[in-house]
Amino acid sequence: MTGDHKRSLMENYLLRTMNANTALTLPQSQSRLPIERRIMRFDYKDIESPVFHSDNAVVSAYWVGLSSSFPLGEAEFIKSVRLFEDQITDARLKDEVQDFAAQEAHHGLQHKLVNKRFDEVGYKTSHIEKFMVEKLDERVRNWSPEKRLMHTVAAEHFTATMAHYALTHADTLGIEPDSVHNLFLWHAIEEIEHKSVAFDVYLNCVGNRFKLRRHYAFFAFIEFPLNMIAMTRFLLKDRGHKTTWAERKGMWQHLFGKQGLFRACWGQYMSFFKKDFHPWQHDDSALVAEWKEKLAPYFAHQPQ
Ligand SMILES: [Fe+2]
Ligand SMILES: [Fe+2]
Numbered sequence: 272m273t274g275d276h277k278r279s280l281m282e283n284y285l286l287r288t289m290n291a292n293t294a295l296t297l298p299q300s301q302s303r304l305p306i307e308r309r310i311m312r313f314d315y316k317d318i319e320s321p322v323f324h325s326d327n328a329v330v331s332a333y334w335v336g337l338s339s340s341f342p343l344g345e346a347e348f349i350k351s352v353r354l355f356e357d358q359i360t361d362a363r364l365k366d367e368v369q370d371f372a373a374q375e376a377h378h379g380l381q382h383k384l385v386n387k388r389f390d391e392v393g394y395k396t397s398h399i400e401k402f403m404v405e406k407l408d409e410r411v412r413n414w415s416p417e418k419r420l421m422h423t424v425a426a427e428h429f430t431a432t433m434a435h436y437a438l439t440h441a442d443t444l445g446i447e448p449d450s451v452h453n454l455f456l457w458h459a460i461e462e463i464e465h466k467s468v469a470f471d472v473y474l475n476c477v478g479n480r481f482k483l484r485r486h487y488a489f490f491a492f493i494e495f496p497l498n499m500i501a502m503t504r505f506l507l508k509d510r511g512h513k514t515t516w517a518e519r520k521g522m523w524q525h526l527f528g529k530q531g532l533f534r535a536c537w538g539q540y541m542s543f544f545k546k547d548f549h550p551w552q553h554d555d556s557a558l559v560a561e562w563k564e565k566l567a568p569y570f571a572h573q574p575q
Contacts, residue, residue, distance in 0.1 A: 299361035299475040303551050306370035306465045310571040311381055311457055315388035317448040325445045327521040328512050335389050336502030339399035341382040345375040347407050351419035352469050355476040364471055371468040374461045395509040399502050417477050424469045425490040431466035432539040434459035436532055438558050443530055457566055463559050467550040487543050
């Protein structure tokens with residue numbers, strides 16, 4: 272073996288070792304905010320009527336539908352991320368998965384409490400729960416772990432985008448009882464804090480961006496709108512409510528009007544299709560800092 276050949280073998284060995292070490296130490300988490308665990312105190316007794324949004328039964332039922340889907344929906348988010356827990360090599364991302372799970376579990380609990388109050392004023396949120404149980408059972412039986420995680424990543428982008436909307440349109444959000452208004456704003460803070468956890472887990476444990484974008488299109492344009500229409504209709508039908516044209520128009524304005532939710536969120540929703548997308552390309556950390564201060568009186572426990 273010549274001296275040159277020996278040297279090139281040595282160089283190759285060193286390069287391989289360096290690459291392997293770099294791969295092992297490469298951070299997987301790209302979070303920008305600490306994911307804080309808070310215990311909240313809300314008293315939902317200020318919900319006195321099933322119509323609590325802009326005197327519109329349809330818009331009110333839409334928000335109740337969203338709230339009713341959270342306890343089971345968020346439990347599935349936690350499970351789908353935890354399916355990959357053993358494959359995560361970054362200690363920071365591992366910790367974030369725990370904090371993400373703690374936040375989502377507390378969201379589920381608070382929404383359970385508010386849903387109970389919605390039932391007391393005339394809704395049947397158990398109807399939505401039944402609908403969710405059937406959907407999730409079918410998903411767990413037929414979907415691969417990768418597909419379940421993709422679904423969570425897609426839903427997390429949707430919730431983080433709606434969270435951004437809620438915090439930037441708090442004055443015009445239109446939810447009248449203070450407790451429900453603040454519940455959604457607190458939920459929004461935490462959705463932004465943990466918005467990249469499921470995404471980073473997917474990127475590092477699965478990594479197929481094409482499949483992820485394709486699944487997101489299915490979720491954003493088919494599943495989410497159909498689910499929301501179905502849930503709103505179930506809730507209104509259970510109350511025996513006959514929807515008027517004025518209420519339909521109000522609902523359309525709420526979602527697609529000038530300051531409407533989906534119109535305002537459109538750009539951020541669509542950014543998911545960028546080839547190098549990452550949730551923190553939308554840096555809303557200053558917005559979270561502002562709202563953490565405003566909602567601090569509701570935090571029963573503020574971590575040090
Ligand atoms: Fe949540
Ligand atoms: Fe979330």
